[in-house]
Amino acid sequence: MKFGLHQPIGYLVLGLIFTLLGCDSSGGSQGTTNTEEITANFSSSTTYYILAEGYAGATGAYNLKVELAAVDFDAIIQPNPTSGIPGGTVSLAVTLQNIGGMTASNVTATLSTTDAEVIIQDGTAAFGSILAGGNAVNTTDPLVFRIASSHVNNQPVSLSMTVTASGGGSWVFPVSVPVPFADLDLVNLSLSDPGGNNNGFPDPGESVSLGFGVTNSGASTATGPISVAVSIEAGSTVSGATLLPTGSTVCSAGNLAVGGTAACPARTLTIPAGAANGQTIILNFAFTDAAAHTWSERRTLVVGGAVFASILPVLDPIGDNGAYNCDLRDVQASVDATNILRIRTIFATPCNLTGIHDVYMYDGTRMITLTLEGNAKNIWTNASGTWELTPNPTSFTITPLSGTTLDVTYTIPLADIPNLVITGNSVMMFAAVILSWSEADYNDYAPDSPGGSMPWVTFAW
């Protein structure tokens, strides 16, 4: 059998033939460089023939190099049990496959870890010799480690398994074993101040009610009773604020299943009259289960109104508002400790809200607009592929809806935003206004977008 008969004149061609057990078993290589390579599996005690041919003037002296493919390993690592528990032990059933070209001898696996909550109890296993293409299992030579009882964070433990063999080389395989545990999180923090100015913010001299709950976002049941203690951290800039009741109260008398939520007794927070707007009260929520495991979270309340920050790289130009009197100048946003999102569009000068005002929001897949149109609030979405109205939660407000104003504030709890999937603490947005849909394009975008492309910016909180 010859290779490369159809190669253009002047190209080097090498063809190789392997003869196995009296039958032709061929592998070949041909090309336009003067180096060709063939990989094949050989059997012992067998004679092989290699035929090299050069064509069309490419004859000459060539070097022939025969190399054995080195030892190489794959590993299948099966933990037993498949999930660990705090304080429990895990053994590893390891199947090593020799995917190299020759026998591996004196094969050994060694466990190591940088995880302080992993205690290796039997860190070595010998596998003897493994033929090329063969595999071996550590059935009679265990690999065992223990998980510290302090490992109660619902995170996997991680180790490395290093395989060595005679002749040098080492192969490192990561080992990760899940350790499911409960993970208690603060949810549904709300603030009401009907005894004060009822603006939803803690103001100087007010006593406000803090409602909240606890949810188990972990991977195993939290054992009840589940209690909470709330305290004011020393880093608060408000001094003299008080919380009632003090001490620990029970959120759930029984267990809290994975995904379960329980309401906790509300706290009354009293802000001293001498506090100033912008000062902070840092609350620490410490949840405890029946076995005295604790999970802590903190939230920072800011005295006075929402603390807005501009989302624009630069203020929007003045006078780029075409036919509509409302000239966008700034877009500011805020998310407070109770997870209420506020977006404020600010105009260059006060204007009459006769047109359509959109705040676009985007989670990377779906878009919505918080819309002021016809002096009413709406939310539109493109989730179905075309823009449609979505249900309009009562918690969504726009202030003001009409009249002449310097700014408009859109308010909606993050949890009530329809359609979007907001993961983490950011969302993309921009603002645009138009006199009416008879315009060719929005009259003004912020961030500025003279070409009309969507000028997304990421707002993070």
Ligand SMILES: [Ca+2]
């Ligand atoms: Ca062992």
Ligand SMILES: [Ca+2]
């Ligand atoms: Ca208030």
Ligand SMILES: [Ca+2]
């Ligand atoms: Ca503008």
Ligand SMILES: [Ca+2]
């Ligand atoms: Ca603009």
